[in-house]
Amino acid sequence: MKKENTASLADGTLPEWELAVLDVFVRAAAMFGLRKSVALVYGALYCSREALSVQELQAKLSLSRGAVVEAIQFLRRLGAARVHPKIGERRDYFTAETDLKQFAGGFLKEVLAPALEKADIRLAQAESASRNTGSDADSAFARSRIAELSLWKSRFTACLPLLENFLGK
Numbered sequence: 579m580k581k582e583n584t585a586s587l588a589d590g591t592l593p594e595w596e597l598a599v600l601d602v603f604v605r606a607a608a609m610f611g612l613r614k615s616v617a618l619v620y621g622a623l624y625c626s627r628e629a630l631s632v633q634e635l636q637a638k639l640s641l642s643r644g645a646v647v648e649a650i651q652f653l654r655r656l657g658a659a660r661v662h663p664k665i666g667e668r669r670d671y672f673t674a675e676t677d678l679k680q681f682a683g684g685f686l687k688e689v690l691a692p693a694l695e696k697a698d699i700r701l702a703q704a705e706s707a708s709r710n711t712g713s714d715a716d717s718a719f720a721r722s723r724i725a726e727l728s729l730w731k732s733r734f735t736a737c738l739p740l741l742e743n744f745l746g747k
Contacts, residue, residue, distance in 0.1 A: 629671035656684030
């Protein structure tokens, strides 16, 4: 992250290497439309030697409790964060799944596959609605755009098994 942004992360108390790693995760998350808080929480867990609690993540990242809890829940669904019990402690502590293949596999299963399924439904609705757009020229134009999107959606769908195979799933 840029120097001027470090104040938002516990007043710049994080080591420079950790800020750089957090920036990598924030930029990667932005490419996939994920929340910045998810990237920051995962990055903090990834960089930590010890399991961290929600409260520790809040303080370290200057995030709200709600943002941290939401990020942890999402990361757990992806398989990117695990509960790490500490004997004698009532609160949960979390560690990162450092096998990024696991994270990527969870992303494919929890984010990309459902998005492609929803795209199928929406494209079918668009196809149906395109028949009632008015003129034949408008209808033909709408159907050509929908067909192009459907082709790209099919290509992405066809890539899913290849990506899963690449990740060793």
